[in-house]
Amino acid sequence: MSKLAVDDTLDITDVVCPITFVKVKVALEDLEDGQKLGVHLNDGEPIQNVPRSLKDEGHKVLSVDQNDDGTWDLVVEKGGLA
Amino acid sequence: MAVDYKELKKGGFMRQKQKDCFSMRLKSVGGHFTAAQLGTVQQVAEKYGQGYVHLTSRQGIEIPFIKLQDIDAVKAALKAGGVSVGVCGPRVRTITACQGAATCPSGLIDTVKLANEFDKRYGGRELPHKFKFGFTGCHNNCLKAEENDMGIKGGVMPAWSEASCTYCGVCAAVCPTKAITVDKEAKTVKLAADKCVYCGKCIKSCPTDAWTGENGFVISFGGLYGNRIAVGRHFLPIVFDEAKIYEIVDVTLKFFEDHARPSERFANCLDRVGWDKFQKAVEAVL
Secondary structure (H helix, E strand, C coil): CCCCCCCEEEECCCCCCCHHHHHHHHHHHCCCCCCEEEEEECCCHHHHHHHHHHHHCCCEEEEEEECCCCCEEEEEECCCCC | CCCCHHHHHHCCEEECCCCCEEEEEECCECCCCCHHHHHHHHHHHHHHCCCCCEECCCCCEEEEEEEHHHHHHHHHHHHHCCCCECCCCCEECCEEECCHHHCCCCCCCCHHHHHHHHHHHHCCCECCCCECEEEECCCCCCCCHHHCCEEEEEEEEEEECCCCCCCCCHHHHHCCCCCEEEECCCCEEEECCCCCCCCCHHHHHCCCCCEEEEEEEEEEECCEECCCEECCECCCCCECCHHHHHHHHHHHHHHHHHHCCCCCCHHHHHHHHCHHHHHHHHHCCC
């Protein structure tokens, strides 16, 4: 996981697009603006598409790191682009 | 009176196996039809056909079972209702397009507008064999640009600016070809331009707009998806100027006219005459 402290974490490696982003949206709804969500996601479509959707909805990606098994960990700040 | 099938085919009447029946091909540009046009199509299909239409593989509509004796009446009814007939045979065919930048969040070029401009300039132009143009708005390639004799795809050449970059690494993560490397510790970002496929994912994902870019056209040549299957080839850099596209088309169609044998598709012509020769001709106008 990223070195950044997060307020909640979410694993979306068990679903495919577009459910990936749906789950992220639902998880973000439970947070306040400025809080951080850690998202664990697969390589391929999820990592290529989820960050763009986050930007479109006004959330700011703070860091993205790839793990040894090819999965990714992303930290996003709710409403960070508002 | 002898029936001139060749002339009918040119005018969009495709001969059926059933005697004196034709499948009437309608003109389509970029796959757009208005609701009013569809109303006309419905009326004609019910009155002169068998009450159904066939949607073609190139975004067109055909009305099957039009009788030979009704051809003039059908043409008149279509014309009155704002519908034009399509073309077939050795000429520039239906120009296809995805919905593109006008409506699609991924779109980088206005495909439908371009398709209409191409239709105005080149639609129906006589050539040694059929010639197909297709427009797709981005690297997702919903319209399968490389299936076409000339395919045009929206692209964007990314450029990075240090000022607002937070080195979060998202651009490197979303890049489908791993063309971007971010060193978070050293605070460096590198783009391997030769690996870039101009998809723009870095730009669309960057939280601080450190990545920006200029939209342009990525062109492929010599695609075929019929008896022979060949994927259109890319050898040009991304082109940013729309006017330049028309110069490239002019050179391409002239090359096809000058070098193809009758009934020889563009890819087969290029294989025989030499891709390098064609590439030189195109590069001369860049």
